[in-house]
Amino acid sequence: MGFKERIHDFKILSRNEKEELVDKLRAQFGIKKLGGLIMGRGTERLFLYQGDLSPKEIMELEHARVNIERCGVYFAKLERDEIRLSIEGVHVLKDQIKKNIFELDEEQARRWMEGSELNIQSGMRGFVVMKHKDYFLGCGKASAEKIGNFIPKNRRLKIKG
Amino acid sequence: MTNSVRRERKVPELKELYLERIGELLSGKDLEDYLKILKVVPVKSFRCNTLKISPDDLKKKLEDKGWEIEQPWEKYPEVMIVKTILGPGELGRSLEHLLGYYYIQELASILPIIALKPRPGESFLDLCAAPGSKTTQAACFMNGEGNIFANELSMGRIRILASNLERCGVNNAILTKREGGALCDRLAKNEVYFDKILVDAPCSGEGTLRSSFKTYSMWNINTVKALAALQKNLFKKAFGCLKVGGEMVYSTCTHAPEENEAIVSWALSEFGDAIEIEKVDLPIKAREGVKEWQGEKFDSRVKDVARVYPHDNNTEGFFVSKFRRCK
Numbered sequence: 001m002g003f004k005e006r007i008h009d010f011k012i013l014s015r016n017e018k019e020e021l022v023d024k025l026r027a028q029f030g031i032k033k034l035g036g037l038i039m040g041r042g043t044e045r046l047f048l049y050q051g052d053l054s055p056k057e058i059m060e061l062e063h064a065r066v067n068i069e070r071c072g073v074y075f076a077k078l079e080r081d082e083i084r085l086s087i088e089g090v091h092v093l094k095d096q097i098k099k100n101i102f103e104l105d106e107e108q109a110r111r112w113m114e115g116s117e118l119n120i121q122s123g124m125r126g127f128v129v130m131k132h133k134d135y136f137l138g139c140g141k142a143s144a145e146k147i148g149n150f151i152p153k154n155r156r157l158k159i160k161g
Numbered sequence: 162m163t164n165s166v167r168r169e170r171k172v173p174e175l176k177e178l179y180l181e182r183i184g185e186l187l188s189g190k191d192l193e194d195y196l197k198i199l200k201v202v203p204v205k206s207f208r209c210n211t212l213k214i215s216p217d218d219l220k221k222k223l224e225d226k227g228w229e230i231e232q233p234w235e236k237y238p239e240v241m242i243v244k245t246i247l248g249p250g251e252l253g254r255s256l257e258h259l260l261g262y263y264y265i266q267e268l269a270s271i272l273p274i275i276a277l278k279p280r281p282g283e284s285f286l287d288l289c290a291a292p293g294s295k296t297t298q299a300a301c302f303m304n305g306e307g308n309i310f311a312n313e314l315s316m317g318r319i320r321i322l323a324s325n326l327e328r329c330g331v332n333n334a335i336l337t338k339r340e341g342g343a344l345c346d347r348l349a350k351n352e353v354y355f356d357k358i359l360v361d362a363p364c365s366g367e368g369t370l371r372s373s374f375k376t377y378s379m380w381n382i383n384t385v386k387a388l389a390a391l392q393k394n395l396f397k398k399a400f401g402c403l404k405v406g407g408e409m410v411y412s413t414c415t416h417a418p419e420e421n422e423a424i425v426s427w428a429l430s431e432f433g434d435a436i437e438i439e440k441v442d443l444p445i446k447a448r449e450g451v452k453e454w455q456g457e458k459f460d461s462r463v464k465d466v467a468r469v470y471p472h473d474n475n476t477e478g479f480f481v482s483k484f485r486r487c488k
């Protein structure tokens with residue numbers, strides 16, 4: 001987690017920018033709507049804030065030097081022209097995710113949550129939502145032979161010694 | 162309250178002065194029971210994160226793993242105890258924990274938010290928020306609706322707070338890093354007021370002896386005395402950020418009256434008819450506040466606070482007081 005930056009390093013996405021983002025989410029996962037404010041940190045990391053403060057109120061607070069470190073949760077990352085949802089991003093949107101879902105069996109789910117990439121020919125390409133039963137387990141990147149893993153270290157299952 | 166098998170272990174020796182002081186608060190069998198419970202391994206409790214899963218569904222998932230789950234408080238089914246003896250760290254290593262379906266939280270630490278009861282759509286300030294147990298609990302009470310300010314001064318603790326808010330999917334929180342009093346000054350100056358405020362103040366931690374052996378060695382009377390100034394300042398500044406009609410809980414995880422009733426008594430005098438103390442309604446046995454301590458008489462209204470001793474409910478120790486801003 002990068003905490004060197006504060007809210008002034010964030011950019012609250014405009015309505016048009018958010019619409020573009022939703023278009024991408026629709027194309028990738030079938031997601032149709034996204035409530036709340038989206039804030040970009042740097043050029044890639046996106047945060048979702050669903051509290052009831054407006055962008056104006058948030059910026060006023062920042063000008064009042066309350067030292068805002070973060071608004072909402074890390075929700076997604078822009079990678080080139082694709083969106084990689086975080087575990088929380090997947091959770092928030094799980095009811096709307098209709099495509100690019102890869103179902104894991106129990107053994108695969110365990111290895112996935114341990115942080116391993118899966119050597120599977122999924123027949124899919126790009127970012128896919130990983131699911132086991134009713135557990136949504138974040139996003140992976142599918143290529144011809146494998147699915148790359150992005151589970152952050154602090155969310156991984158510990159490998160039994 | 163819990164029928165878990167009571168397992169005893171060897172504990173460090175209490176400092177003489179601490180023993181003297183606790184002996185002034187408790188006596189006879191009461192004191193014996195207190196000293197006895199310190200040796201008993203604490204129960205493993207946690208709170209279902211209702212932002213992500215219902216208590217029934219979580220209970221079923223955990224029972225499917227072979228864990229025996231108890232819900233000790235009928236009115237709060239989200240509060241659970243695992244009665245099965247788990248390996249070290251096992252409760253924190255489950256898939257359900259990693260996905261944020263529950264938050265490991267000591268039973269007594271669940272009480273301040275139960276007393277405060279933040280509601281959906283309200284604005285809530287958690288002034289000393291790390292590691293985030295009570296912030297995430299408040300987010301559940303609020304069903305993710307409204308706005309939360311979670312403040313913490315220490316950068317190291319902010320990281321833990323952010324990580325826990327993230328794991329629990331708290332999307333309506335703004336994290337700030339400021340000394341609590343200074344934050345409140347800035348908020349009030351900008352006319353940002355709250356429906357509910359929690360001041361879970363830094364304290365000497367006497368109530369945490371069962372889960373933190375380092376408290377035995379760290380406890381120091383100078384710390385007890387020194388913290389009072391900080392606690393008063395946090396109380397005063399936070400109260401200034403409360404809406405008229407808003408409610409505030411002041412809590413600590415210590416038994417020391419200097420950090421508890423003395424602060425409450427001071428606040429009742431400081432804010433006069435602008436403040437009203439409210440009786441705290443908790444799902445476990447709690448005792449009234451002490452009316453006098455080492456020669457100092459407190460405002461008689463301190464009886465309305467809740468003192469939670471470890472041996473009364475097989476929990477940690479806690480202190481909870483609640484106030485309303487009248488004008």
